[in-house]
Amino acid sequence: MTPPDQETERQEALAADARWFSGVRHWSVSTKLILMIAPLMILFLVLFAWAFAGRQRMQVLDQQTTTTAEAILTQIQADREYYSAVVMPRLTAMNLSISAEYHLTPNAFPLPATFIREVTEMIANSPAGYRVKLISPWPINKKNGVQDAFQEEGFKALLTTNTKMFKRQEHANGTTVMRFLVADRAVSQSCLGCHNTHPNSPKQDFRLNDILGGIEVSIPIESALQQARRDQLWIVAGGGGISLIVMLLIVWGSRVVVTQPVRELTAQMQKVSGAGGDVAEEPAVRRRTEQAMGEEIRQLWHGFWDMYLSLRLHQQERSADLEQQAGEMQILNQRLIDMQKITQSMQQAISEEEVYRILCHTLQQSLSLRQILILRLNASEDRLETIWTAPKREDLPLDGYPVWNEPHRCPVIRSGRDYKVQDTSRDLVCSSSVSNEQQGGYWCVPLVIGGRTIGVVHLVSQEPGRWTEDTCHWIEALVNVAAPMIGHLQHLERAKRRALIDELTGTYNRRFLEEALAKMVVPDDRRRGQVLSLMVIDLDHFKKVNDTYGHQVGDMVLKTVAQTLHRTLKESDVLARYGGEEFVVVLPRTDTAGAVAVGERLRVAVAGLSLRKLAPVAPERVTISIGVASYPVHATTVTELIRAADEALYQSKSQGRNRVTCAPDSLEVAYQNPDEEDTLR
Structure with missing residues (x-):
C-alpha cells in the first residue's frame, strides 16, 4: 500500500471514530x-x-x-x-607569638585549640540554646574529659567503627536534646606538636589523622x-x-x-x-x-x-x-x-607557575607544538610579562622578564578574543607577535577570568593548518580550566594585599608602601634606566579642622581628599596613607618634571573641593602642600627618597602652604595659585 493510500484510510478511520464517539461525553x-x-x-x-x-x-x-x-x-x-x-x-x-595565653602577650595569637574553644563559647551564648564543647578521652585540661555515658559510647563508636557522627536523643536538665559527637583529628603537625609535647597530655604518641578528641553539639528539641x-x-x-x-x-x-x-x-x-x-x-x-x-x-x-x-x-x-x-x-x-585528571592536578597546584607548568606539559604531550609562551598582563605597570616558555628560549629568558610596554597593541588583550594564524606565509599576521618569521602557524588564546583578560597563551606549530576545530575545542577547554585556577590563586594573593589597606581612606597603608618601595628602588646594576618619583602630601591646617569641627568631620575630609587623589592618579600610581593627615604617592616611570605636573593636578583638584556639599558642618575648602623627589636624581635609597620629599614638603609649608615644591639640587619648581587664599590659614 502506498503512502497516499495509507493517509486516505487514516482520514476515513478518524471520521468513523468521530461518528462513533458522537454520543459519548x-x-x-x-x-x-x-x-x-x-x-x-x-x-x-x-x-x-x-x-x-x-x-x-x-x-x-x-x-x-x-x-x-x-x-x-x-x-x-x-x-x-x-x-x-x-x-x-x-x-x-x-x-609572631602563638600560645594558649595569648591574651596576656602583646601581638600574640591563640593556638588552634584555644581558637576553637573560644568560637564554641560564642556559639553557646547564642539565643538558639545550642551547646558546643570540646572533649577528649586524653584531655590536657581535665575539664575537657569524658563526663557521661553518651560521651563514652560515642568515643567507643568513633574509635572502633567507621562511624563519622554519633548521635542520640536524651533528656538533660528537664528537657529533651539531640546530642551529636564527631571525631576531632590531628590534621597538621602543629596539632601533634602540641599534644605530643605538652607535659599534661596523657598520651604523647599521636600521629597525623589520629583522633585527638571530639566535638559535641547539643540542640534542644x-x-x-x-x-x-x-x-x-x-x-x-x-x-x-x-x-x-x-x-x-x-x-x-x-x-x-x-x-x-x-x-x-x-x-x-x-x-x-x-x-x-x-x-x-x-x-x-x-x-x-x-x-x-x-x-x-x-x-x-x-x-x-x-x-x-x-x-x-x-x-x-x-x-x-x-x-x-x-x-x-x-x-x-x-x-x-x-580533562578530569588535568583539572585535579591544577586544583592541587599551590602557585600560578605550577598551573602554567601543567598546562604547557599537557599541550606539548597532546599536540607536539614547537613553542608555548604564556604572557601575563601586569595592569598596575601597564605591560605584558613572559612568565613561562616551553621549551625555553634563549632570547626570552624567564628571569629577564621581557616586556611589551604597550599591551594595548596586542589584539588579544585589546579585544579579549583569540588571534589565529593558520599559515604565516599566507594569513594576516599580528604585528606584535614574536613568531611571524617562523614557518607554520600560531594561535594566541586569551586567559579570561570573569570577562577580564589577564594574559595570553601563545602557541606555535611548525605545521600550517594545525588549528582544526577539534584541536581548538580541546585547547580552549584546557585554557578555560586553567584560567579559574589562576584566578583563584591570584585572588589568594590579592587577599594578602587587603591586609595592607588603610581602613579609613581605602588607600594603601604604610606597610604596603614600604614593601612596594623596597621592590621598586633597586641597586644600580638592576635598575636598567628605571626612574620613579615620590610625593609627600600633607593637609594644611588639619589639626584646626579636627579642633573646630570634630574628628568625624576630620575623617570625612581625609576620605574625601583620598578619593580625589585616587581619581586624579593613574592606575599604575601608588597612593598610601603615611600617617595622620599625610599621604605618599609613588609614580613609577615618572621623572621630576612629570611628578611636579601630577602634583599640581592633585593640588588643584583638592583645592576645588566643596566640602560643605558633603556635610553642612564642615570647612568650605581644604588645601594640600606637596613635596616631590625623584629616584635616582635626589636619592638612591628608599630612606633618602622619603627624606628628600619630606624636606620639600617642609619648604612648601614654610613658603605659605597650598603649593608643590621639588627637592633641591634638581628641577626646582613650585606651583601655587596666587589668587587662591588659604581658607584654613
Missing part, C-alpha cells in the same frame, strides 16, 4: 471522579495532607537537627583547619517534639474513620473510570508492541470502554498510536544516528577522563 477523569466522590474527596485530601505533615514533622525535625549539627561541626572543623594550615604558617613566618506529637494525635484521630470511606469510594471510582479502560488499552498496546512493528491499522476499542474512560486516557491512547507510527517511520534513521553518536561519545568520554 468527553469528560476528563478528574471530572468524573469529582462528580462521584466530590464532598468526601475534598475532606480526605485535607485530612491526608494534615496527617502526612504530622508524620513528617518528626523526620524533618531529625533531619533539621542533624543538618544544623553537621553545619556547626563542619564550620568549626573548617575554621580550625584553615587556622592551622593557613593562618598559623603566616603568623609563624611573621615571627523539647518544644518541637511536644508540638509534633499533639498534631499527630489530632490528625490521626480526626481522619481515621473518614479516610476508610474515602479510600473505598476512590477504589471503586478509579476501577470504573481508570483501571478497566487502562487495562484494555494496555492489552492493545502490548499487542502492538509484540507485533514487531508490523501493525499498520489502529486496533479498535470496545464502546463500553470508550464511554467509561476519561478524555485524558483517550488522548493517551491516540498519542501512543501516533508515537508508534512516528517511531516505526524513523527507526532505521535513528539506528544509524545512534551508532554515530556512540562513536562520538566514546571519544568524548576519553576526553572527559583526561
